[in-house]
Amino acid sequence: MTEANAPDGTAREAAGSPLTPVLTRRWLSPESWSLRTYEQLEGYTALRTALSLHPDQLTELVKAAGLRGRGGAGFPSGVKWGFMPKDRSRPHYLVINADEGEPGTCKDVPLMMADPHSLLEGCVIAAYAMRANNCMIYVRGEALHCIRRLHHAVREAYEAGYLGENILDSGFDLDVVVHAGAGAYICGEETALLDSLEGKRGQPRLKPPFPAQAGLYSSPTTVNNVETIASVPHIVNGGSDWFRGMGREKSPGPKIFSLSGHVERPGQYEAPLGTTLRELLELAGGMKDGIPLKFWTPGGSSTPLFTADHLDVPLDFEGAAEAGSMLGTTALMIFNETVSVPWAVMKWTQFYEHESCGKCTPCREGCFWLAQVLERMVQGRGTEQDIDTLLDVCDNVLGRSFCALGDGAVSPITSGIKYFREEFLALCESNRGQDTTEEPALAGVAR
Amino acid sequence: MTEQFDYTTTEHVLTPGGQSPTESEERAAAGEAVFGERVRAEARSIIERYPEARSALLPMLHLVQSVQGHVTAEGMSFCAEQLALSTAEVNAVATFYTMYKRQPCGRFLVSVCTNTLCAAMGGDGIYRALSEELGVGHEETAGTPGEEGSVTLEHAECLAACDFAPVLQVNYEYFDNQTTESALETVRALRRGERPLPTRGAPLTDFRDTERQLAGFFDGPGSEEAAEASAAAPETVRGAELARERGWNAPPVPDEVEFPPIPEKK
Structure with missing residues (x-):
């Protein structure tokens, strides 16, 4: 954001813009990933400001801005930072969760490819605020080009004095390590990520203690999502009121909405929180080939499905929750009338079955049996009773699993049955006795 | 994620001394030959990145794959030796993650x-x-x-x-x-x-080069060019592009930003 780039109109008009590119704005510039471009576009100016402030002022600033975690849970980031102890008797760690893997979610990968320095600048500011001298960026292994770009950016930042010892003569030191994961969805869960970062199987830990008390190597640790941290330099440069000029009272700021599936122009659209799917669909050219919308997820497969009845739900943390789902990662997977809900739900359930870490019984066994039942139904060998069985198993997984993976696993099933029960029923009736294993049994066979 | 390798690690632990070389000892000897001084030095440099050595295990398993194309028994013994872990501990990790291949991988x-x-x-x-x-x-x-x-x-x-x-x-x-x-x-x-x-x-290079990069080594020929290789795509910038066309912007940043005071100590 530069003054030169500011809109001709007033701030009020600007606040009414359907799209508010903040994080995504630099992506348009050639070689936006390079330090040179980043510096030309006000890069690392927020860092200079931040290092002139007291660390606790930054935490207060992020609290005042109302920034909420962009990784799915929406926890207030400033409050999270405030949980970190103020004393330095043990090393503090900042860990960036760049293990983007929630089905439908595809915002952090383009951000790290296009603008890795914004993440790094946010890391230095956040680490300074939390008195951490070590930062680890845990990137999903499959995102190789992001890892490459981040390594490159880290090297550039060290050479320019934005990382390392005595950053910009402030006396503050920070080392950043880019760490590649190895393919496990569960490592997106923050305590599983910490175990993985310690060189173990990625399995979630019991909370409390929370990471701020005992995180990485049992030291005070904060785990933040990529988009959350990349927002921080903008908040330092713009202030909390500016940030609150976008979005809604309890969910302020801009947010990257990722539209995918049956839309004319899928892609990344950065808009104020509270924007509706109807508005976003209009920006994305509407439904692909004009085939009507059937169902969609507001924030990845772990957030209960929405239907065409939910087009006007304001997509912020409160709005999505009030309508019976969750905002999650604002991964809007959009499906038209040609897609079978039970089939989609089966595919997602197979995903959760594969990714269940095996630590707790409800999730490990529950996901396995849910997938079995759904596969049978989709193959036309199900009965009406299977629907009750599914809901019963879901009831025993939801809230009874060790971490949120189990809760997420049942979301598509319970919401799918809630809105499309007749499709599950039709599957039991019309396909009874027929051998329909050819389609779409591939996913099952392939495993 | 619960599948196991087709051998047990206990034989390694239970081998009584003074007998003829067991399979695992032979494997360890083979590991010596497979993982030469260069790989050992790289393994040490991975360990140096982290405050605690064990954090090096995931990148080190990527390093093993860069040498052998998959995670072998020798590879796990190698990691165990570098990190003073048991092979069972390494095995437990290697079998958990999808990207560690148990069968030789293609190019x-x-x-x-x-x-x-x-x-x-x-x-x-x-x-x-x-x-x-x-x-x-x-x-x-x-x-x-x-x-x-x-x-x-x-x-x-x-x-x-x-x-x-x-x-x-x-x-x-x-x-x-x-x-x-x-x-x-x-x-x-x-x-x-x-x-x-x-x-x-x-x-594209090949799978082993890829794994070397995942181990954190970006020093090969062409690595600078690789980082610069294009990732631009219309989908990525669709929203930003549309906003530019229509003249839509975020609110302008104020000239002066007021910061909260330093909170008083409780």
Whole structure:
């Protein structure tokens, strides 16, 4: 954001813009990933400001801005930072969760490819605020080009004095390590990520203690999502009121909405929180080939499905929750009338079955049996009773699993049955006795 | 994630001294030969990145794959030795993560997203077509692993490129907006030993080079160019582009920003 780039109109008009590119704005510039471009576009100016402030002022600033975690849970980031102890008797760690893997979610990968320095600048500011001298960026292994770009950016930042010892003569030191994961969805869960970062199987830990008390190597640790941290330099440069000029009272700021599936122009659209799917669909050219919308997820497969009845739900943390789902990662997977809900739900359930870490019984066994039942139904060998069985198993997984993976696993099933029960029923009736294993049994066979 | 390797690690622990070399001892000796001084030095440099040594295990397993093309018994013994862990501890980690391959991997690893959205957009059809073309199933290899033109097929979970659905990756570089035809063309080219360009990411090398990068080594020839390789795509900048066209902006940043006072100590 530069003054030169500011809109001709007033701030009020600007606040009414359907799209508010903040994080995504630099992506348009050639070689936006390079330090040179980043510096030309006000890069690392927020860092200079931040290092002139007291660390606790930054935490207060992020609290005042109302920034909420962009990784799915929406926890207030400033409050999270405030949980970190103020004393330095043990090393503090900042860990960036760049293990983007929630089905439908595809915002952090383009951000790290296009603008890795914004993440790094946010890391230095956040680490300074939390008195951490070590930062680890845990990137999903499959995102190789992001890892490459981040390594490159880290090297550039060290050479320019934005990382390392005595950053910009402030006396503050920070080392950043880019760490590649190895393919496990569960490592997106923050305590599983910490175990993985310690060189173990990625399995979630019991909370409390929370990471701020005992995180990485049992030291005070904060785990933040990529988009959350990349927002921080903008908040330092713009202030909390500016940030609150976008979005809604309890969910302020801009947010990257990722539209995918049956839309004319899928892609990344950065808009104020509270924007509706109807508005976003209009920006994305509407439904692909004009085939009507059937169902969609507001924030990845772990957030209960929405239907065409939910087009006007304001997509912020409160709005999505009030309508019976969750905002999650604002991964809007959009499906038209040609897609079978039970089939989609089966595919997602197979995903959760594969990714269940095996630590707790409800999730490990529950996901396995849910997938079995759904596969049978989709193959036309199900009965009406299977629907009750599914809901019963879901009831025993939801809230009874060790971490949120189990809760997420049942979301598509319970919401799918809630809105499309007749499709599950039709599957039991019309396909009874027929051998329909050819389609779409591939996913099952392939495993 | 609960499958196990087809050997036990207890024999290593239970081997009584003074007997003829056991299988595991032979493996350790073989490991000595496979993982030479250069790899050992690299393993040490991975350890140095972290405050605690064990954090090096995941990158070190990537390093093992860069040497052998998959995680072998010697590879696990090597990691265990470098990190003063038991091979059982290393085994437990190696078997947990999808990206550690237990079978020798081809020069190219083709990962087709068959998660719901990609599947609905054609990913299942692509996987099926590639499976038929290559005559292999999940985690199987067409051709001789490690040799030119060898291709390992796998179906992958969501690859975080949903706006480009359906997608596949070759050695973790993105091939976006695929059709059955384009995917078949890519795989046929790979089988001929060619290296088609990914739509986003660096030009293909081979699986072992990829794994070396995942271990955190970006010092090979062409690594600078690789980082600069284009990842630009219309989907990525669609919102930003539209906003520019329409003159839509975020509110202007104020000239002066007021910061909260330093909170008083409680």
